[in-house]
Amino acid sequence: MKHSRLLILPFLLMSVVVGFALIAAACGDDDDDGGGATTVPGGPQAIKVVAKDFKFDPDEFKLKVGTGGGAAGSVNVTFSNQGSAQHSFSLYTDEGFKNKVPGAEIAPAAGGAGGASVFVAPTTKTDLYFRCEIHPTQMKGEIAFE
Numbered sequence: 001m002k003h004s005r006l007l008i009l010p011f012l013l014m015s016v017v018v019g020f021a022l023i024a025a026a027c028g029d030d031d032d033d034g035g036g037a038t039t040v041p042g043g044p045q046a047i048k049v050v051a052k053d054f055k056f057d058p059d060e061f062k063l064k065v066g067t068g069g070g071a072a073g074s075v076n077v078t079f080s081n082q083g084s085a086q087h088s089f090s091l092y093t094d095e096g097f098k099n100k101v102p103g104a105e106i107a108p109a110a111g112g113a114g115g116a117s118v119f120v121a122p123t124t125k126t127d128l129y130f131r132c133e134i135h136p137t138q139m140k141g142e143i144a145f146e
């Protein structure tokens with residue numbers, strides 16, 4: 001009986017450690033909340049867009065309405081092309097893709113490459129629309145500012 005007691009204690013400790021690891025892993029994955037959006041308090045908002053298989057992943061983001069200026073009012077875009085064809089990132093204020101958002105543009109990048117840009121977040125609730133200029137009908141997405 002003494003032996004089984006000694007074996008149970010390490011097992012319990014392991015269970016606790018594994019339990020904490022699972023909780024930490026679950027909390028660390030915020031991707032479901034904002035569709036890949038991350039926010040640092042007082043800093044710029046940020047989105048990570050991946051281009052793959054002629055699609056953007058994610059293709060929908062939810063961000064907060066901007067504060068009008070400064071770092072906190074801007075959005076950092078990180079773009080990563082994980083496909084083999086060239087892809088780009090352009091952001092527009094309209095669904096018809098006529099008015100570009102200044103600063104947001106990321107030039108065409110080859111597969112395995114990427115880019116980054118920064119734009120000023122709108123200060124009122126609005127939707128912005130992005131697309132790949134090389135595959136404009138296939139690769140589209142949306143950023144909702146709420």
Ligand SMILES: [Cu+2]
Pocket residue numbers: 051054086087088132133134135139
């Ligand atoms: Cu493309």
